[in-house]
Amino acid sequence: MDLLKTTNLTVSFGGLVAVNGLNLTVQKGQICALIGPNGSGKTTAINLITGIYVPTAGKVEFKGETISGLPRHLIVRKGIARTFQNIRLIGNQTVFDNIRLGMHIHTKANLLGVIVNSRAVREEMAAVKSEVQEIIDFVGLSKIAQEKTRNLPYGKQRIVEIGRALATKPELLLLDEPAAGLNTQETLELVELIKKIRDRGITILLIEHHMELVEGLADWVFVLNYGQKIAEGTFKDIKANELVKEAYLGKRGARVVNA
Amino acid sequence: MQAELARVPEADVSLRMPEVGSKGEWAVGLAMLVQLSLNGLALGLLYALPAFGIALIYNATGLFNYSQGDLLTLGGYLMLTVFGVWHLPYPIAVLVVLGATLALGYAMGSIYFFPMLIQKFGPSVILIGTVALSVAIVNAVLLLWGPMAKSYENVFGNKAFQFGDMYIMPHVFWIFGIVAVLVILLQYLFTKTITGLAMRAVAQNYVAAQLMGIKVNQIIPLTIALSTVLAAISGILITPIQPLTPQLGGLLATKAFASVLIGGMGSMSGALVGGAIVGISETLIATLVTPTYKDVFTFLVVVSFLLFRPGGIFRRIEVEKV
């Protein structure tokens, strides 16, 4: 089943076409990777899917329903969650509360209920507490649950972001360079975590520069260059693709590698 | 605090709408309109000077200095003492006042703004401080010069020039000329001198400027000193148009903010055009529509500009980056 489908997705910023006629199809249950040189439009594509930018042309469909044009807070309700390349946690809040923020769309307490502290609100708070705790255990952050995230090392912050995205209970998880800045040990742990998430039935689309990581994880790879898709397929196909080599190494570089 | 603001004396020019059909009265009406517009333009240029100061500080620090208008008042009152009471020759009196306000501005910059900025206090906190500063200046003026409206001799002369049916006071032309000279001087400062170039660099990118070896700890106070001097010049020139009151600054600050928001934060010309628009429309509205709510009108114009054209007339807004 096509979980996510973009058709002719295009956006331009004052004459610069950042993403140009992009067609992506992500199958349910897969781990897909979005690769390409710097500035090839990968993050912009994710920003278009999550409603941070509005496409100039084309559309995004999720589970057969058009979601492009929806405000970002409604897109996450459809079941798409994401992390950010340059980690964006709420630094003054604890790990627990950052993940609790992800639960926002699954809670209902309104102003009146909160002020009178109604029974429904109290029950909801208790339920949220145990669900957040469960996610914290799942991603392995139990020891630092009450730390403010601004004080955490980089690697832990990345994990908190993933936990926060998981708390929205997504069907599709978009990870924007999750391994950037991680050391080898942390990268290995990340790979395990991503597999664990996939095993929960969550589809994953990730942007990544570590080719070993892409090779080990991705069922399907899309390659972008200058905002356009230049290839897609399994990692093996992609590795052999001339256009991809050119995109990464330039025409001469590609010849040298092939020689 | 500023109770008198709404009852600031109005321009004593009144305009009766001429009756349709009589050619002569139409001409009188047109002359009156031009006369009002010129007066409004002179007033607007005096808004433009502190407005440009506001833009300078905003670009360099990301802050609004609420006390900008009161520095203008202070400049006016200093002139009142140095020229009106001590009777120093006018040019020397101007130099004394400009020197004093330059020193005051530099001190404010190096004692308040710069330390607050590098300690990374939130802009909201620094802003509240400038409101306190504004109140302090108003009350200092009240203590030193008293609450009554004051004025001093109009050096530019009290005899209006007559052009057909129009009567234009000499200070109007003087203001045009002085502001023109100032614009040329500022242009020279920002394009030809090292200090000016450093100011522009800091305004564009504070961190990068610092990395390039620009002494930010001097340039930021200098920027604030320059904008204080601009406000003071406006204060010196305003007395022929409006008498000095301690609360004058609060209202003028709002007009200056209005000018800079309408013209955009980018340039001197933005401030000038914004000031002209505010000054002319305010003068016309006060005379033709209602003097009571002319300031309300200015506020409404500002708010609609902020909402519908947030970058001012000249500027477009940027896309948010992720």
Next chain:
Amino acid sequence: MRLGNFLRKNALAVIALVLVIFPLTSPPDYQFYIVERSLQNAILAIGLVILLGYTGPLSLGHAGLLATGAYTYGILATKAHWPLWLAFLAAPVVAGVIGLALGFPSLRLKGPFLMVVTIAFGEIVRIVALNEEELTGGPYGLQGIPRLINNDLGVYYLMVAATMLVAIATLRLHRSRIGLALLSIKEDPLVTGVMGVDVSNYKVMAFVLSAALAGLSGAFFAMLTRYLNPDSFTILDSATYLLMVVLGGMDSVVGAILASGVVTALPEILRFMERARLLVYAIILLLVIWGPSTGVYKKLEDRFGRKSVVAPGVKLVDRG
């Protein structure tokens, strides 16, 4: 530090107890008046905690909202002869509706630009109050405003109850999903939106809540002074309210209550300075900000044993 810990955990209860007992010590009139004004200011300051402290937008127009509440109560009570309790309820409602209108600019404007809009609003209210003499009495003021309960102690205890209820409700808000959403908006509205929070709605809601509290505070103001004059609602007053929030530690309800006590008492203490009073007052405010303004209450909290990994002053850093 046991006592400190106890005080910290039960700060609100301790304050309530002190306030309930206070009139029994039969304090002199001016002391009683300062405490009454402190309570009235605290209600507005708590509203600003929700807006500035939790959500982030800076308003220099809250004196205008205070005026809106005060004049609403005053005019409905003296000119329209509404039942007093209805006039009392109308004050926060009218101010809240205006807060709704003020909330929309906050969706498009940031930091100093929004501040200019709020200043403009405050000034417009003041100019209208000054010029619409039929309704407001103009510069001569609106006189003879009746009180909801016609004795000093009644009004006092009504205010103690209102302040405590507002404080408790705000603390509940703080720990709820709504409070978390507001606090997150302050730090990173984009991410908060991506997490499913309707940022615009919540920002407007923060404006409405804080405006309604300013309106409630205004109704009490009218009852305390029984005379309204546009001079009581200037930008200095707006700035003073902001200062109470900053001094209280930005997002602390208890801090805001204590700070409003200190800031309200200050000008009264300075009364002997006569004409120099406001000058000295403004300079003190400036010094408080300029000095290490980390928020007095937060500092006390740190001293009384709470571990703080964040350096002092960091609380005051906000984005945009």
